[in-house]
Amino acid sequence: MNINDKSPAGEVATMAEVSEVVKKLRERAKELLASGAVKMIIGYGDGYSKGKTVPIFITKPEDADRLIFDARCQNSLSMYLKTAEIKAKGKIGIVVKGCDARAINVLLLENQVKRENLHILGMVCEGVGDPTQDKCGWCMANTPPVYDDLFGEPIPNKGWNEETFAEVLKLEAMSPAELWKFWTEQFDKCIKCYACRQACPICTCTRCITDKNQPQWVPTSPHSEGNYHWNLTRAFHLAGRCVGCNACHNACPMDIPLKLINWKLIKVVYDDYNFIAGMDSATLPPMETYKVGEETDFIK
Amino acid sequence: MAEFHPKTFAFFCNWCTYTGADLAGTSRMLYPADFRVIKVPCTGRIDFEFIVKAFEQGADGVWISGCHIGDCHYNSGNYYAQRRWAIFRQELGFLGIDLRRLKFSWISAAEGRKFAVEAKEFVERITELGPYTEFHSIIPKTREAEAVTGGGN
Numbered sequence: 001m002n003i004n005d006k007s008p009a010g011e012v013a014t015m016a017e018v019s020e021v022v023k024k025l026r027e028r029a030k031e032l033l034a035s036g037a038v039k040m041i042i043g044y045g046d047g048y049s050k051g052k053t054v055p056i057f058i059t060k061p062e063d064a065d066r067l068i069f070d071a072r073c074q075n076s077l078s079m080y081l082k083t084a085e086i087k088a089k090g091k092i093g094i095v096v097k098g099c100d101a102r103a104i105n106v107l108l109l110e111n112q113v114k115r116e117n118l119h120i121l122g123m124v125c126e127g128v129g130d131p132t133q134d135k136c137g138w139c140m141a142n143t144p145p146v147y148d149d150l151f152g153e154p155i156p157n158k159g160w161n162e163e164t165f166a167e168v169l170k171l172e173a174m175s176p177a178e179l180w181k182f183w184t185e186q187f188d189k190c191i192k193c194y195a196c197r198q199a200c201p202i203c204t205c206t207r208c209i210t211d212k213n214q215p216q217w218v219p220t221s222p223h224s225e226g227n228y229h230w231n232l233t234r235a236f237h238l239a240g241r242c243v244g245c246n247a248c249h250n251a252c253p254m255d256i257p258l259k260l261i262n263w264k265l266i267k268v269v270y271d272d273y274n275f276i277a278g279m280d281s282a283t284l285p286p287m288e289t290y291k292v293g294e295e296t297d298f299i300k
Numbered sequence: 301m302a303e304f305h306p307k308t309f310a311f312f313c314n315w316c317t318y319t320g321a322d323l324a325g326t327s328r329m330l331y332p333a334d335f336r337v338i339k340v341p342c343t344g345r346i347d348f349e350f351i352v353k354a355f356e357q358g359a360d361g362v363w364i365s366g367c368h369i370g371d372c373h374y375n376s377g378n379y380y381a382q383r384r385w386a387i388f389r390q391e392l393g394f395l396g397i398d399l400r401r402l403k404f405s406w407i408s409a410a411e412g413r414k415f416a417v418e419a420k421e422f423v424e425r426i427t428e429l430g431p432y433t434e435f436h437s438i439i440p441k442t443r444e445a446e447a448v449t450g451g452g453n
Binding site: 168171172176177178179180181182183184209217218219221223224225228229232233235236239240261264265268269272273286287290291292293294295296298299300 | 348349352353356369370376379380382383384385386387388389390391392393394395396397398399404405406418434437438439440
């Protein structure tokens with residue numbers, strides 16, 4: 001990143017450079033703010049260096065022209081919905097991609113946000129990142145599954161794609177000893193910064209289990225034991241809830257392949273219980289329900 | 301060298317397996333005593349943290365047992381537990397835990413015989429596998445001695 005790449009903060013891109021979709025988004029945002037339908041809109045704004053965006057929280061109609069949407073908008077804004085500051089605002093608008101909308105579905109299902117407090121500005125998304133992130137290649141929500149206004153031509157959503165799990169399958173083929181070596185080496189890099197937790201739109205606990213010390217379930221020091229326990233716990237708390245947005249993976253400063261554990265659990269939940277998180281806000285995830293008479297083969 | 305006795309933990313539901321163990325005892329059935337029993341109200345009470353913590357305390361094996369499906373004292377506790385373990389077990393396997401060191405069973409209060417058989421099978425299996433050196437290797441040195449050998453059997 002070159003610090004001289006700076007585009008002046010607050011500079012509004014001229015209308016000629018702006019796509020039709022973003023123009024419509026800005027118009028709608030202006031309307032919503034001017035009419036008082038929403039108190040605030042969370043969206044993407046131009047970053048301070050090339051290729052980056054920043055989250056912007058706009059309250060005035062004239063600021064709506066700062067909104068952008070393109071392939072740079074990688075981060076999930078849904079994760080702000082869990083914060084007390086945003087919850088206290090009342091009704092807000094939020095710009096979402098398909099994966100972020102799936103996360104909102106999970107939040108709605110778990111009563112973490114109220115539907116009437118949200119105005120969802122859904123963006124049709126064909127993939128983000130440069131190069132395009134792998135998760136976008138097998139996206140199941142190019143068109144957001146939940147929205148109030150949709151911007152862009154809707155793309156029919158693809159179904160479940162086994163291709164997603166090529167890397168997981170590679171690991172599954174390894175022996176327990178090899179897997180142990182692989183993961184302990186990966187987890188040894190962990191510095192316990194909890195960026196994975198902070199970036200996750202679904203990690204909604206106001207007090208995380210790792211911050212609880214009576215009893216101390218997760219050892220807090222960044223040594224092998226604590227790292228292993230934390231990463232295992234984080235992933236399992238998301239089993240059946242994770243939408244595979246890769247926010248944790250992208251946030252990790254130590255490049256731990258967190259996405260692989262998440263995908264493994266997404267695969268397990270789909271294979272065993274035919275459930276995909278976040279596709280609607282009514283179907284209960286597998287661990288919150290059960291079927292009378294079902295049995296498994298490993299419990300004798 | 302002294303004979304190896306594994307350090308293992310067993311989480312039993314109060315209503316079935318724990319009572320089943322009682323029956324095995326009062327019926328004078330013999331089974332190896334190399335596991336420490338922790339009584340919980342229901343298998344649904346067993347947080348997955350218990351298992352991870354057991355290994356961090358130096359366990360060579362963990363055994364979880366409760367009421368048969370349909371027999372839960374709280375109607376549905378073991379249904380929830382079953383799904384939890386079905387998913388958690390696969391995560392553990394994916395993260396390199398040796399799944400032979402985990403045992404799950406349903407043992408009712410009337411199955412004293414089954415309890416004795418399963419206890420024998422569990423202890424023999426873990427004894428054969430030996431100490432769980434892989435997991436012990438990530439326990440911090442300051443706690444390792446206490447965790448791995450501490451407490452006796």
